[in-house]
Amino acid sequence: MVEQTEDMDKLCETLDKLTLDALLLIQEEIEMKLNIENAMCEGESHLIKSRYILGVNQVSSLQLPTENSEEFSSCFKVNDSETILGRKIFDLYEIKKSDDNNVVEPLWWFGRLSPQYLVFAQKMFRQALQWTVKAANVQNRLHDVLQGISVLKEIKHKMTLKE
Template identity: 40%
Template sequence: MESKDYENVCELLDKLYLDTLYLMEEEIKVNINMEKAMIEGENNLAKCRYIMGPNSVSAMNIPMNPEETISPSMLVKGSPNDLFPEVNSYQLHSVEDSKDNVSNPVKWFGFFTQQNLLNSQKFYKHSLQWAIQAVTIQNELKYLMKKCRVLRLVKASLAETEK
């Protein structure tokens, strides 16, 4: 009976290790996509600064008026994961605000903005989505590693009782 339990634990560990390898591969792909999106955003921002001039696209364009509040246009929300209910899965949601105080940061740089600036904003949003997906995958990996650690202890105790 105990040898069958030992085999079941070994099979479960094998499956968990395969799932871990799959998640590691997914995390690498997500990180590469996030890096590509960041590079594209930076390139478009550099093009825009070159076309409009270095002072037209800088930190000086950010509003410093204390009465003007800057509210986010997107929020990160967590919910239980479908595959692992103990692990939170994060997603990006747009803010639904009845007051129209959600401002588009691109408008800080003028009303007639360059297409490169809009492309840069788009790529940075994609990069943020990739980063959130990477965090979710990392949480799943941590959960699987905890399960593997527990199963290794169970395997060791079963091996001791067989002797």
């Protein structure tokens, strides 16, 4: 009986720690999403300033590639890898322009001499992309913690039925 009480205490303590971890991960996820939102808003405001400086026709969807455009590769790639526990971890890496790949600098769609606001907008959107990858990793960790809590609750429920 004493051993079962000790096991229950350890189980409850572990549940408490996992619940605290879950709350911290939720807070971290909210902060990441706020950072994403701020970076996107900042990038959009710089795009608006660029459009104002260059004119409506110089910064518009007309400069973006279409289906008939030449093929190109993205400047960034997201890799996913699995841990021992089966959790996916995402990482973002930049692909540098070289002769063997067809990476295109997106700023060049708006002309070779892009205004500084357009460069700032690109930096903010890249920052938002980095925050998004980090937020996905936090979400995966949170999912694992919540699964652990669920399993421990089941064990606790079974232990209370035995008493």
